[in-house]
Amino acid sequence: MPDPTRDAPDSSAEPRTFRDRPVSFVRRSGRMSEAQERAWSELAAHYVLTVERDAAATSVRPGATVDPVAVWGREAPLVVEIGSGQGHAIVHAAASAPDRDFLAIEVFKAGLARTMLDADKAGAQNxxxxxxxxxxxxxxxLPEAAAAELWVFFPDPWHKKKHTKRRLVTPAFARIAAGAVRDGGFVRLATDWEEYAEQMRDVLDASLDFERAFDGDWAERFExxxxxxxxxxGARAGRSIRDLTYRRRPRVAHGGAAHDKPAAAAGA
Structure with missing residues (x-):
């Protein structure tokens, strides 16, 4: 049976390996509403970044870096949310903090459309x-150390044992996050799956690039x-919400240059 997480290859082209590990999502197709279609036709030019692709439809070609100052038209702290869904958290944050810039990363087109509609209504031009x-x-x-904060709220827990390899937060991801977050910046995480929360904590605790920004077992809920x-x-199901917050340690210089970004992308 075909793997739904991979994009179908072009049969006329040379065979290519799209990614060296599974991604953390299954890309579902679905019909968008009239309003969502309108969002793409009328709002995407402002809100959605144009991306040069590699082999897969959701890939980013190595070297296709954007300049945040050119994208947002100013220098400001950048907050990046992974898996923004319908955009509820990031639209609220962007509207509440006009002095900051925000980037929502999502693979589901309908969710991005909803985010654009709500952002336009809220006047979240940042x-x-x-x-x-x-x-x-x-x-x-993103350029090296571009993000002041990186948010990972309620990622897919892939709770079945055979699927845990699809989880986003792994040692490979921690290395990539370390390249994206500036010194002193934060990674904020939340999940309602305790076992995944423990895995996240183990991964970030083991990273030499991050340190805990909380006392005790878990961080306070991010306000x-x-x-x-x-x-x-999750709350209705009786699951406790676990928050984690980590601070990016200063980069270690070698011959006057900071550590490079990781060489190999993790398809998570």
Whole structure:
């Protein structure tokens, strides 16, 4: 049976390996509403970043880097959310913090459309969106140390044992996140799956690039995160919400140059 997480290759082209590991999402197709279609036709030119692709439809070609100052038209702290879904958290954040810039990373077109509609209604002109695989955005699209904060709220837990390899937060992802976040910047995570929360904590604790920015077992709930459908669903099911916050350690210089970004992208 075909793997739905991979894009169908062009039979007329030479065979290519799209990614060296599974991505953390299954890209579902679905019909968009009239309003969502209108968002793409009328709002995407402002909100959605144009991405040069590699082999896969959600890939980012190595070297296809954007200049945040050119994209947002100013220098400001950049907050990046991975898996923004319908955009509830990031639209609220962007509207509440006009002095900051925001980037929503999502692979589901309907979710991006909803985000654009809500951002336009809220007047969140400091928000941009990108339809792409998140690790490739961090590694290829954004310059080194571009993000002041990186948010990973309620990623797919892939709770079945045979699927845990698809989880986003892994040691490979931690290395890529370390390249994207500036010194002293933050990675903020939240999940309602305790076992995944423990994995996230183990991964970031083991990273030499990050340090805990909380005391005790878990961080306090991030006050900048609005209550979303995912959090409500977890709470209704009786699952505790676990937050984690990590600070990017200063980069170690070798011969006057900081560590390079990781050479190999993780398809997570």
């Amino acid at each position: 928000l941009r969106l990108v339809e792409a695989n998140a690790p490739e955005v961090l590694q290829h699209l 900048g995160r609005v209550l979303t459908a995912f959090e409500r669903k």
